[in-house]
Amino acid sequence: MRIVIIGATGHIGGYLVPRLVAAGHEVVALSRNGTPRYRDDPAWQQVQTVTADREAEDAAGTFGARIAELSADVVVDLVCFTAASARQLVDAVRGRTRLLVMCSTIWVHGAPTAVPTDEDEDLEPWGEYGTGKLEIERMLAEESARPDGLPSIILRPGHISGPGWPIINPQGNLEASVWEKLARGERVVLPGFGLETLHHVHADDVAQAFQLAIERGADASAGLFGRAYHVVSDRALTLRGFAEAVAGWFGHTPDLEFAPWAEFAVAVGPEAAATTLEHVLRSPAASIERARTELGYEPRYTSLEAAREALDWFVANGRVSI
Structure with a gap:
């Protein structure tokens, strides 16, 4: 065609x-x-x-x-x-x-x-x-x-997600420092109990x-x-599960702090908080059953695999410092 x-x-x-x-x-x-x-x-x-x-x-x-x-x-x-x-x-x-x-x-x-x-x-x-x-x-x-x-x-x-593309991190925003802190075993603050989702x-x-x-x-x-x-991928990720997985890639148990929204927004600043809010209010977790059944769609990457490939690219290209 x-x-x-x-x-x-x-x-x-x-x-x-x-x-x-x-x-x-x-x-x-x-x-x-x-x-x-x-x-x-x-x-x-x-x-x-x-x-x-x-x-x-x-x-x-x-x-x-x-x-x-x-x-x-x-x-x-x-x-x-x-x-x-x-x-x-x-x-x-x-x-x-x-x-x-x-x-x-x-x-x-x-x-x-x-x-x-x-x-x-x-x-x-x-x-x-x-x-x-x-x-x-x-x-x-x-x-x-x-x-x-x-x-x-x-x-x-x-x-x-993928190489070269800004990726939503475990905090629900685009801040490179979140990846860096998780990789170093440093404290990262998450909103609520970290049970909001990203897909x-x-x-x-x-x-x-x-x-x-x-x-x-x-x-x-x-x-x-x-x-x-x-x-989307087969399954969505909670913020907490995402953060734990990323820290584990670098051999760390994550140091996570969970904060009510008002405290979280102050801790991360207005720009990062606004981006996080857009994602956590929606907390998407979408079914792909229709795409599987009618299109034959089957994702090759899990959410974590897609994120890992993107993060590797950012590290290799000096956009994230580990």
């Missing part, structure tokens, strides 16, 4: 493009800069690259037509954040493209009422990102249900799910159109 990937040079695309090329597909990689940012691969020599500024072209009303002119069998959209942007794309490629595969997020869920959360539960997001993604999902589901509509499949990654996924597992959605979804009889799928 001829596959156009919008936002192809990011973390997911770094794994998805080589996968699709190896499978014999013709790939058109569209991005702002035209070169992979996180992971190079010889497969890029076999890819047609197209540069575009989506934000500017959306504003001018020309982006959808640009994609339609590329005559794709399948369009993969990794960087759509508003329903208006999605609508422009859909209107332009309807009838000219067999399938749209859209990247959403597990943040379309609000605070969980039961875990693991399935795709149809707790769809009450807060914040611009999750709210915008859910609006896109609902528009695409309605579009897919129309007899003359554009078929689509929606994938919801969790905390994407990581390796970027290659996300790419695996996109490849499965493309190849299985292109068959209309598969019944996947308009469906949403979680794409």
Whole structure:
């Protein structure tokens, strides 16, 4: 198939493009800069690259037509954040493209009422990102249900992890010092009792799910159109369990302090606390049963394995000092 990937040079695309090329597909990689940012691969020599500024072209009303002119069998959209942007794309490629595969997020869920959360539960997001993604999902589901509509499949990654990509740490934020303290056996403060959860996924597992959605979804009889799928590791991690595992990688028993939220926020500072709060309020733990059953998705990496590979890269590249 001829596959156009919008936002192809990011973390997911770094794994998805080589996968699709190896499978014999013709790939058109569209991005702002035209070169992979996180992971190079010889497969890029076999890819047609197209540069575009989506934000500017959306504003001018020309982006959808640009994609339609590329005559794709399948369009993969990794960087759509508003329903208006999605609508422009859909209107332009309807009838000219067999399938749209859209990247959403597990943040379309609000605070969980039961875990693991399935795709149809707790769809009450807060914040611009999750709210915008859910609006896109609902528009695409309605579009897919129309007899003359554009078929689509929606994938919801969790905390994407891997070499070169900022990784959510056991404190629920991006502070490098947390990894360093755990590696040295120094004290790390966690909110509450450390039982809030994070749900990581390796970027290659996300790419695996996109490849499965493309190849299985292109068959209309598969019944996947308009469906949403979680794409995460097999199991989520508690903050406490995550911290204990990381300290163990370096031969330490972790020195953990558990603090009520107000004390935790003072201890880590406002920026880190705000990032932690976004994660612990959601405490995601998403089911992948639907993706396993309907797509054949099977993550190669556990949450800890994805985190370990990412941390090794940060250490090797001087971003974390052990």
